[in-house]
Amino acid sequence: MASPAASGEAEPPVLPALLLFRRRLDATFHAALRRRYRLLDFFASGEPLPAFLAGAAASLDPPRAAGVVGGGAVRVDAAFLDAVPSLGFVFSTGAGVDHIDLHECERRGVAVANSGTVYSSDVADHAVGMLIDVLRRVSAAERFVRSGLWPVQGDYPLGNKLGGKRVGIIGLGNIGSLIAKRLQAFGCVIYYNSRRPRDSVPYKYFLNVHDLASESDVLVVACALNKDTRHIVNKDVLEALGKDGIIINIGRGANVDEMELVRALKVGRIAGAGLDVFENEPKVPAEFFSMDNVVMTHHVAVFTSESRSDLRDTTIGNLEDFFSGKPLLTLVLPWS
Amino acid sequence: MASPAASGEAEPPVLPALLLFRRRLDATFHAALRRRYRLLDFFASGEPLPAFLAGAAASLDPPRAAGVVGGGAVRVDAAFLDAVPSLGFVFSTGAGVDHIDLHECERRGVAVANSGTVYSSDVADHAVGMLIDVLRRVSAAERFVRSGLWPVQGDYPLGNKLGGKRVGIIGLGNIGSLIAKRLQAFGCVIYYNSRRPRDSVPYKYFLNVHDLASESDVLVVACALNKDTRHIVNKDVLEALGKDGIIINIGRGANVDEMELVRALKVGRIAGAGLDVFENEPKVPAEFFSMDNVVMTHHVAVFTSESRSDLRDTTIGNLEDFFSGKPLLTLVLPWS
Known part of the structure; x- marks a missing residue:
């Protein structure tokens, strides 16, 4: 039948x-x-x-x-x-x-x-990759090699070591926690800020992002975007991070005051940035294009x-x- | 006085x-x-x-x-x-x-x-950074963004996840061990080949590089250069690694048969490469310059x-x- x-x-x-x-x-x-x-x-x-x-x-x-x-x-x-x-x-x-x-x-x-x-582990991997890239100047070295400069130009600025760096993570959710776990394996010291301290983690908690920035070599933005976290990295926070500081943003573009970030990088008030997200995607501030200490990807941290x-x-x-x-x-x- | x-x-x-x-x-x-x-x-x-x-x-x-x-x-x-x-x-x-x-x-x-x-931890960091870069196409995305293509061209090839990848390390000395430790934090499975098995490590040992390559998604060259390790990654090893495989070399350029590597990448016999070292530095094979799946730095893995x-x-x-x-x-x- x-x-x-x-x-x-x-x-x-x-x-x-x-x-x-x-x-x-x-x-x-x-x-x-x-x-x-x-x-x-x-x-x-x-x-x-x-x-x-x-x-x-x-x-x-x-x-x-x-x-x-x-x-x-x-x-x-x-x-x-x-x-x-x-x-x-x-x-x-x-x-x-x-x-x-x-x-x-x-x-x-x-x-x-x-x-x-x-997406959590992919985003965490991407954040770590961008941090190594900025510190060790991988994309800048890439451009140097591809442009044929290696045989003709000897000097090249030194990078910086990842081990021992104090990394302040803004937002210790799934993604932030995975970033922390990875960076511990590189010998980094982990600090964090989030709405409230987490019971189960050994990392030092900071009640506000300004203090976190003052004590950190690297700030990683890994929080959600809402009215409390819009421009959570502003001019003051960038100043607190200081001239050797690095920003990594795999959260949302608007977590960072992009105009202030451009200014801070331009005058060397911070040392570098790794950015997967931007305030007005797909628009990227043209000032970044000529900066060797900025690594940019086009919101692909989840992209595997x-x-x-x-x-x-x-x-x-x-x-x-x-x-x-x-x-x-x-x-x-x-x-x- | x-x-x-x-x-x-x-x-x-x-x-x-x-x-x-x-x-x-x-x-x-x-x-x-x-x-x-x-x-x-x-x-x-x-x-x-x-x-x-x-x-x-x-x-x-x-x-x-x-x-x-x-x-x-x-x-x-x-x-x-x-x-x-x-x-x-x-x-x-x-x-x-x-x-x-x-x-x-x-x-x-x-x-x-x-x-x-x-240099060990810096070289290990650089190796991991290059692997994330190749898998997640960071330097390629960098070129894409800097050339202003993001707003005008939507499609972009997906990257690949690091977690779960089987990483075969050639040479488990100081540097190789630190690479293994880092990649474990990303959820990779570690295999290795070296002159003899190491007692104190939990990773699977392979007696020869060909078998290691057959079982691995990624090969990391972290051995010294001597007469036994010259071209230890040759045509056969590249073939065993296969079309989804990735090579990372932070050892010496001559550990890899560079001409065969160029060929394998050209025809897609392997998927990508991250290279800090080359056979005839500072000369780099020009074929690499047009490959988006190759990440190159100019022997700077120790450079901090x-x-x-x-x-x-x-x-x-x-x-x-x-x-x-x-x-x-x-x-x-x-x-x-």
């Missing part, structure tokens, strides 16, 4: 609607979502956001349930949530949720989950094929849990 | 002669040596080596005792030792002693010391201001020990 599927008589399964706000999705990820959900793809629609959301909300089966949002090009704010009252869950494909108004979500009972720790496949699993896991009423894997909201 | 020095009547102290073969020496280091020794500086002399050595040997106080040699521009071989029979000690300012004929030194009772572990000052202490410590008949700090020869 033919199975219902083979007989062609079965109804096609009704897939739940999923609002999708992600500009680029690899083919495997896209296929995995398409098999499970009816995708309402904002960037593919070409519509302005209000029209797109209104259309989705007016459909027979409105996205009563789930959205996938990432990248920060679209903000999930009150207006967004008002437009799609059926929404009960927002998943961020990034670790950061600064593009989601958590307060508005909580007020409406919309659950929020994020990519959890999928391994983390991409882990993200796929985490995304689908959270969505399936939401649709089947199970507890979410990597819940951000509600705070309970 | 005036002291003898102040009275101007004392003989100036007779400083022991020191043959110096180092092209560049920072002012502090030079002054520290000059205070203690009568420097016979080969590169400052402008003489050909045989004439310089003959002149030194014919002086009233021939360098009966010590030489400082580094950099590899001058080889301490039988002819060198024959020319200065007064010599009893050769100090290498590098970790490598491939520019010193250890056999000829031993045969004549000439002691050899080197920079010991002064901290190691420079440690080297000064180690050099003077060894020389003073030799001249006062004490056991040498970082003896290479005699093997006892």
Whole structure:
């Protein structure tokens, strides 16, 4: 006897609607979502956001349930949530949720989950790599060698040793903790600042970032972006860090006052910087381009094929849990 | 009563002669040596080596005792030792002693010391930095950002995760061990090859480099250069490493068959390379200049201001020990 599927008589399964706000999705990820959900793809629609959301909300089966949002090009704010009252869950494909108004979500009972720790070790690796690069002048040496200068120009400024450096980490969450663990293996001394001291760590805690900077050779920005951490590295903090100090930012561009950072580097008020994030991405201050003591990457600290496949699993896991009423894997909201 | 020095009547102290073969020496280091020794500086002399050595040997106080040699521009071989029979000690300012004929030194009772572990942690740091750079495409991203491509070109190849990678280390001496310790903190699996298995390490030992390469995602060359390790990474080893494999070389350029490495990278037989050393320094094969998956630095893995000052202490410590008949700090020869 033919199975219902083979007989062609079965109804096609009704897939739940999923609002999708992600500009680029690899083919495997896209296929995995398409098999499970009816995708309402904002960037593919070409519509302005209000029209797109209104259309989705007016459909027979409105996205009563789930959205996938990432990248920060679209903000999930009150207006967004008002437009799609059926929404009960927002998943961020990034670790950061600064593009989601958590307060508005909580007020409406919309659950929020994020990519959890999928990216943590990659971001920590990237931070350490950039720190070694800045201290040891790897990218600068790269340019020196590729331009053919080695055989013709002997002198080259010395780098600095990583061992023994006092590294102040702003934000000792998953990523910050993994950075600390790695840098301990290099013989660094770890200090940190975060909202509150952590019980289980042996590192010295600083109540404020200014004092942390005064005592540190290196500042690593590894905190989330919110109103308290916007420009947490400002002019005063840069001054406290001092002329031999180095900034590494793998958090968000706006954690650092970029204009002040440019100034501090220009006049040698700090020694160097490793930056994966910028205040107005993809725009990068042109002043950096001529600085040999700055290492820049284009927000790729999470960018590995391994983390991409882990993200796929985490995304689908959270969505399936939401649709089947199970507890979410990597819940951000509600705070309970 | 005036002291003898102040009275101007004392003989100036007779400083022991020191043959110096180092092209560049920072002012502090030079002054520290000059205070203690009568420097016979080969590169400052402008003489050909045989004439310089003959002149030194014919002086009233021939360098009966010590030489400082580094950099590899001058080889301490039988002819060198024959020319200065007064010599009893050769100090290498590098970790490598491939520019010193250890056999000829031993045969004549000439002691050899080197920079010991002064550079080990810096070289290990540099190796790890280059590995992260190659895997995560840091220098390539740097070029991408600096050329202003970020705002205009969206797609960019993904990097690869460091965690979980099987790293095969060739040579588990001071430097290799420090590389292993660091990479363990990143979640790498450590394998190694060396002349004989080490008792005290938990890493899997491979009797030959070919088998090590077959089982590894990354090969790190951290061995000394001698006749057994010349081209220890050859065509077969590169093939065994395979198309996703990465080579890091912080040993000596000639540990790797460079022509075969160029070929393997060109056709994608391996995935990438991080190279601090080259076979014919300062010449670098021009083919590398157009490869985005190669990270090159100009033999600067030891190049920090901290190691420079440690080297000064180690050099003077060894020389003073030799001249006062004490056991040498970082003896290479005699093997006892």
